[in-house]
Amino acid sequence: MTPWLLSAPPSPSLVTCNATTAALRTPPAPSQSLSIPPNPNSTPSPPSLSLTPSPNPTPLPSTCALQCPHFQSCSGCTHEYNLHRPIILDEATHFFKKLGVSDFTFDSCRLWGWRCRAKLAVRGSSVSPLIGLYQEGTHNVVDIPDCKAHHPNINAAVELLKQGITELNVEPYDEDKGTGELRYVQMAVTTYNTSLPASERYRNGKVQVALVWNSRNENSHSSENLNALAHFLWRNGGRSRKVHLIHSVWANFQTSTNNIIFGNRWRHLLGERDFWEHVGGIDISLAPSSFGQANTRAFDTLLQKLHKYVPLGASVVDLYAGAGVIGLSLAATRKCRSVKCVEINKESKLSFEKTVERLPDSVDCSISWHHADTSIEPVSWLVGSDVVVVDPPRKGLDPSLVDTLWTIPSLDRKANSPERPCLKVKDEKRPWILRAREASVHIQSKTPQEESQSLPQSLIYISCGWESFKQDCMTLLSSKAWHLDKAHGFNFFPGTQRYCCIVCHMSFHGHTIIIVIWHLYTLMIV
Numbered sequence: 265m266t267p268w269l270l271s272a273p274p275s276p277s278l279v280t281c282n283a284t285t286a287a288l289r290t291p292p293a294p295s296q297s298l299s300i301p302p303n304p305n306s307t308p309s310p311p312s313l314s315l316t317p318s319p320n321p322t323p324l325p326s327t328c329a330l331q332c333p334h335f336q337s338c339s340g341c342t343h344e345y346n347l348h349r350p351i352i353l354d355e356a357t358h359f360f361k362k363l364g365v366s367d368f369t370f371d372s373c374r375l376w377g378w379r380c381r382a383k384l385a386v387r388g389s390s391v392s393p394l395i396g397l398y399q400e401g402t403h404n405v406v407d408i409p410d411c412k413a414h415h416p417n418i419n420a421a422v423e424l425l426k427q428g429i430t431e432l433n434v435e436p437y438d439e440d441k442g443t444g445e446l447r448y449v450q451m452a453v454t455t456y457n458t459s460l461p462a463s464e465r466y467r468n469g470k471v472q473v474a475l476v477w478n479s480r481n482e483n484s485h486s487s488e489n490l491n492a493l494a495h496f497l498w499r500n501g502g503r504s505r506k507v508h509l510i511h512s513v514w515a516n517f518q519t520s521t522n523n524i525i526f527g528n529r530w531r532h533l534l535g536e537r538d539f540w541e542h543v544g545g546i547d548i549s550l551a552p553s554s555f556g557q558a559n560t561r562a563f564d565t566l567l568q569k570l571h572k573y574v575p576l577g578a579s580v581v582d583l584y585a586g587a588g589v590i591g592l593s594l595a596a597t598r599k600c601r602s603v604k605c606v607e608i609n610k611e612s613k614l615s616f617e618k619t620v621e622r623l624p625d626s627v628d629c630s631i632s633w634h635h636a637d638t639s640i641e642p643v644s645w646l647v648g649s650d651v652v653v654v655d656p657p658r659k660g661l662d663p664s665l666v667d668t669l670w671t672i673p674s675l676d677r678k679a680n681s682p683e684r685p686c687l688k689v690k691d692e693k694r695p696w697i698l699r700a701r702e703a704s705v706h707i708q709s710k711t712p713q714e715e716s717q718s719l720p721q722s723l724i725y726i727s728c729g730w731e732s733f734k735q736d737c738m739t740l741l742s743s744k745a746w747h748l749d750k751a752h753g754f755n756f757f758p759g760t761q762r763y764c765c766i767v768c769h770m771s772f773h774g775h776t777i778i779i780v781i782w783h784l785y786t787l788m789i790v
């Protein structure tokens with residue numbers, strides 16, 4: 265598996281791109297490129313682009329250009345112009361229109377400096393280290409010190425890291441020989457600092473640095489160099505410095521010769537152990553080993569939109585939940601009765617627990633996190649919830665989950681027949697299913713809850729893989745039980761082919777009017 269690495273340094277600029285539908289139909293030619301002067305003192309506001317006609321349309325700037333010196337050589341970005349308008353936007357608009365959604369909206373979000381989480385390869389030599397992404401189709405690392413997609417402080421931390429490598433004679437990894445010390449670095453920015461005015465928090469983000477070290481553990485002979493490098497970063501960018509850049513330093517140990525970036529062993533070395541961010545109305549904790557969204561601001565915008573599609577007091581199951589950010593944000597903002605999160609990566613558990621600890625006292629919800637594979641007996645996760653949220657990896661939903669969602673109408677009919685054969689979750693005997701269903705974390709609500717055997721009435725599908733989403737969506741629609749109701753796109757990865765997160769919402773009223781069940785399901789893409 266080739267590691268997915270991305271990055272590029274931003275000079276934040278204040279740019280707003282608003283367009284009417286008509287303006288969007290006539291994209292400007294690249295030669296009309298608009299120069300966007302960097303304005304380091306401004307806080308970039310998310311450019312927004314609405315596909316619904318605006319009463320006071322602002323003229324569309326000729327183009328929002330990347331202006332990155334690494335564009336040709338780096339594989340991170342594939343588009344140099346019209347960052348506010350990814351090339352699949354037309355296709356998406358057309359796709360949704362054909363399916364009856366004519367009011368598809370698209371939020372172009374922050375166009376530069378949006379990446380708050382980057383995994384970068386470290387190669388070259390201690391005298392001349394290269395920190396960046398692989399060149400397309402190769403394992404040659406392209407140094408990208410001025411990446412325009414990166415939060416500016418990621419670039420600053422990379423610069424500091426290079427100084428440390430050179431000063432301390434740290435050997436970058438040599439893939440062919442399997443030698444060297446530093447293989448990769450993950451940089452994650454937290455913009456959570458309540459001591460600063462909200463408008464200053466983003467640009468003053470602090471960087472959590474995770475050094476992927478080529479040794480089995482911290483007892484190896486090279487760990488002296490690892491500690492020296494960590495202390496270098498902390499001494500020059502840590503809390504006591506005038507410019508506080510580094511949040512913390514972690515080590516991950518990896519000796520495998522495959523392309524997997526991280527090994528299983530993590531060590532906190534310096535700085536704050538806990539990494540907090542604020543999105544979707546809650547404080548969230550993210551360990552370096554846990555999945556975290558790269559575009560913090562776009563994720564927050566998406567969550568605000570998503571909240572509107574979840575009824576107050578609903579029971580929610582969050583599949584492919586990571587550290588449960590979506591589910592917990594709903595628990596707090598939609599006063600959910602219950603929230604069940606299902607995630608295959610056990611490393612996310614700790615972050616989930618910490619986030620739960622910081623939920624407001626007013627949250628009265630039965631909350632659980634399960635270390636389990638969604639694809640095994642998916643129906644057992646769906647039973648008892650009104651809303652199912654799915655946020656799968658780029659490859660889309662597991663086929664077994666698609667099958668189950670496809671057959672929900674018949675399952676629900678059976679659930680309402682006297683035999684109720686499929687949904688007797690309580691009678692399950694198979695140990696592996698029972699084990700998976702056991703919650704790794706469970707917080708009881710203060711108010712006693714009745715156990716429900718209902719099936720989800722709503723599906724919210726968040727997607728970062730357009731091709732797999734289209735396929736899943738068409739399969740679900742082919743069941744004739746689902747109707748596409750709403751779609752919203754978010755520019756999560758400006759400059760790349762990937763552009764959004766998609767959320768789908770289905771409603772189910774099978775008991776009452778089975779005959780019109782086709783029209784009772786609603787698929788929303790937020």
Ligand SMILES: C[S@@+](CC[C@H](N)C(=O)[O-])C[C@H]1O[C@@H](n2cnc3c(N)ncnc32)[C@H](O)[C@@H]1O
Nearest residue numbers: 555584585586607608609637638639655656657
């Ligand atoms: C796109 S991430 C979404 C994470 C989370 N919703 C968030 O916003 O932070 C997809 C997640 O699905 C998890 N995953 C992948 N396959 C899975 C499976 N079969 N069952 C459960 N989780 C899975 C991954 O570990 C990853 O955390």
